[in-house]
Amino acid sequence: xxxxxxxxxxxxxxxxxxxxxxxxxxxxxxxxxxxIGAKVAAVLVGDEISALAPEAAAYGAEKxxxxxxxxxxxxxxxAYASIIADLIKENKPSIFLFSxxxxxxxxxxxxxxxxxxGLTAHCIELRIEDRDGKPLLHQTVPGWGGSKRIDIIxxxxxxxxxxxxxxxxxxxxxxxxxxxELLKTKVExxxxxxxxxxxEVHEAPSCELPLEGADIVIAAGxxxxxxxxxxxxxxxxxxxCGALGAxxxxxxxxxxxxxxxxxxxxxxxxxxxxxxLGASGAMHYTTGxxxxxxxxxxxxxxxxxxxxxADVGIVGDIKKTLPLLINELKEMRN
Amino acid sequence: MNLIxxxxxxxxxxxFDRITLDPVTKLVKRxxxxxxxxxxxxxxxxTALQIKDTYGGKITVLTMGPPQSMEVLEEALAxxxxxAILLSDRAFAGADAVATxxxxxxxxxxxxxxxxxxxxxxxxxxxxxxxxxxxAEYLDIPHVTGVRSFKIENPEYLIAExxxxxxxxxIEVTLPALIAVYNEANDPRIPTVSGIMNMASKSLKTYxxxxxxxxxxxxxxxxxxxxxxxxxxxxxxxxxxxFQGIPEExxxxxxxxxxxxxxx
Numbered sequence: 001x002x003x004x005x006x007x008x009x010x011x012x013x014x015x016x017x018x019x020x021x022x023x024x025x026x027x028x029x030x031x032x033x034x035x036i037g038a039k040v041a042a043v044l045v046g047d048e049i050s051a052l053a054p055e056a057a058a059y060g061a062e063k064x065x066x067x068x069x070x071x072x073x074x075x076x077x078x079a080y081a082s083i084i085a086d087l088i089k090e091n092k093p094s095i096f097l098f099s100x101x102x103x104x105x106x107x108x109x110x111x112x113x114x115x116x117x118g119l120t121a122h123c124i125e126l127r128i129e130d131r132d133g134k135p136l137l138h139q140t141v142p143g144w145g146g147s148k149r150i151d152i153i154x155x156x157x158x159x160x161x162x163x164x165x166x167x168x169x170x171x172x173x174x175x176x177x178x179x180x181e182l183l184k185t186k187v188e189x190x191x192x193x194x195x196x197x198x199x200e201v202h203e204a205p206s207c208e209l210p211l212e213g214a215d216i217v218i219a220a221g222x223x224x225x226x227x228x229x230x231x232x233x234x235x236x237x238x239x240x241c242g243a244l245g246a247x248x249x250x251x252x253x254x255x256x257x258x259x260x261x262x263x264x265x266x267x268x269x270x271x272x273x274x275x276x277l278g279a280s281g282a283m284h285y286t287t288g289x290x291x292x293x294x295x296x297x298x299x300x301x302x303x304x305x306x307x308x309x310a311d312v313g314i315v316g317d318i319k320k321t322l323p324l325l326i327n328e329l330k331e332m333r334n
Numbered sequence: 335m336n337l338i339x340x341x342x343x344x345x346x347x348x349x350f351d352r353i354t355l356d357p358v359t360k361l362v363k364r365x366x367x368x369x370x371x372x373x374x375x376x377x378x379x380x381t382a383l384q385i386k387d388t389y390g391g392k393i394t395v396l397t398m399g400p401p402q403s404m405e406v407l408e409e410a411l412a413x414x415x416x417x418a419i420l421l422s423d424r425a426f427a428g429a430d431a432v433a434t435x436x437x438x439x440x441x442x443x444x445x446x447x448x449x450x451x452x453x454x455x456x457x458x459x460x461x462x463x464x465x466x467x468x469x470a471e472y473l474d475i476p477h478v479t480g481v482r483s484f485k486i487e488n489p490e491y492l493i494a495e496x497x498x499x500x501x502x503x504x505i506e507v508t509l510p511a512l513i514a515v516y517n518e519a520n521d522p523r524i525p526t527v528s529g530i531m532n533m534a535s536k537s538l539k540t541y542x543x544x545x546x547x548x549x550x551x552x553x554x555x556x557x558x559x560x561x562x563x564x565x566x567x568x569x570x571x572x573x574x575x576x577f578q579g580i581p582e583e584x585x586x587x588x589x590x591x592x593x594x595x596x597x598x
Contacts, residue, residue: 078476102498106479109464113471118432118559121462144350151564195508196476203501259499264461273597283350294597313576314588324585
């Protein structure tokens with residue numbers, strides 16, 4: 001089967017906006033595409049969704065495929081998957097990237113199965129190798145909780161599909177007013193496509209500093225898993241304008257919302273400074289901040305694995321070291 | 335209701351650091367790493383047990399893997415599942431999500447009747463979250479992933495609540511369907527002594543490639559669109575400058591070091 005050289009990005013829309021993950025993937029695709037002369041295209045599905053095409057173009061899309069219908073106002077798993085699989089059959093992209101979000105992880109596998117191709121989940125790096133004049137996408141994933149790096153390829157089937165956690169690639173600076181080609185597609189939506197029908201969506205706009213794109217991220221671990229200690233951690237976050245995250249035990253206890261869990265099954269962050277507080281350093285957690293430029297770790301156990309992941313470590317009872325750290329940083333900021 | 339629960343045996347994540355790569359053969363060595371039922375799959379089994387407790391029915395647990403995977407089926411039977419199917423064949427080895435889903439779907443079509451299929455939302459080993467939606471696609475049924483609660487309205491449909499990063503969605507689902515259960519859904523029970531005693535009398539069947547009616551080109555590594563090109567140990571490239579001693583002093587020293595690095 002011949003296929004175009006296009007690189008597609010599924011631009012997920014939440015609260016009427018293209019998500020940051022989608023913008024990051026557009027930026028990454030521009031870089032990947034420039035090496036092989038491939039066009040970058042955004043795929044938008046929703047109600048009156050083509051209004052977002054200029055936004056997608058600003059982040060790097062030269063082409064925008066938009067499928068709109070009032071019935072597509074909310075994410076509908078089977079309808080979205082079917083529409084996107086049809087777009088693939090019609091236009092044969094070479095590469096297709098999705099954000100690895102709750103929605104992206106729900107949608108991309110079904111699209112891949114419909115399109116008869118493979119999908120690599122939760123990639124942390126993507127690069128293109130020229131194999132006999134054809135672009136082969138190398139998709140790197142962390143294996144076994146991050147202890148291994150596994151390079152996955154999809155040699156025969158197309159498109160080569162991958163999901164990527166938001167926050168891994170740089171978000172490009174938008175350039176508004178870029179020319180782009182808009183391709184609107186009309187679709188027939190049968191009732192069968194709504195056997196699973198989304199009837200309500202509840203999304204709280206997060207009032208705290210988002211983890212994605214934060215310069216400093218602070219993660220609360222088991223060692224600070226009490227109401228009093230978490231208040232201290234929040235104070236630290238305030239003092240240095242950091243975004244607050246946590247390990248699974250802390251989100252399980254409800255001290256920090258679950259959407260702020262750091263690690264393999266939560267968020268991946270790449271701040272300038274990552275501060276780990278009272279977490280022992282289990283790999284499914286540490287894989288979430290591998291891309292941080294610097295890591296500061298505080299824990300009472302000098303043998304904790306976390307110190308092997310840190311640039312700077314402070315061993316000691318966190319009840320003592322954390323208030324000291326807060327005071328020192330306060331003085332520094334003044 | 336006829337319920338199917340798809341489960342998987344995985345290495346215990348507490349021992350992931352013992353999984354190593356042979357530097358010469360590049361093969362994965364995992365001797366001495368205990369195997370467990372994928373934690374999220376326990377939530378799926380628990381969900382099935384609760385449905386059966388309320389509405390009655392039959393629970394079939396299904397897995398694909400080497401003969402040792404039978405252990406997780408036995409665990410599910412001890413918890414209260416009624417029968418178990420192990421898909422095991424050398425030809426199934428090396429399957430990616432597509433080949434796995436295709437094999438599971440083929441076996442379900444051949445051996446099972448069902449109203450609802452349950453899976454865990456994600457595994458702790460590869461964690462792709464793919465098999466649920468792909469299995470649903472191959473069986474041509476609707477799917478919902480990340481389910482944290484649901485209500486069976488009548489034998490024809492249920493209403494599920496799925497998690498989102500910062501909220502949730504409510505979804506009406508026509509049966510038959512597949513739902514992938516998130517760990518917030520319930521607290522899995524533990525086996526009782528009588529459950530373990532009853533286990534031996536329950537049906538546990540093993541089927542290979544021919545019995546499922548498949549050909550080797552469609553399953554395992556051969557039937558997988560994706561392949562591993564390379565694997566390597568991940569090395570952290572960090573400074574490891576760890577300060578120990580009097581708290582007042584080491585905190586100052588650590589901050590001075592971070593300043594030098596221009597990290598703060």
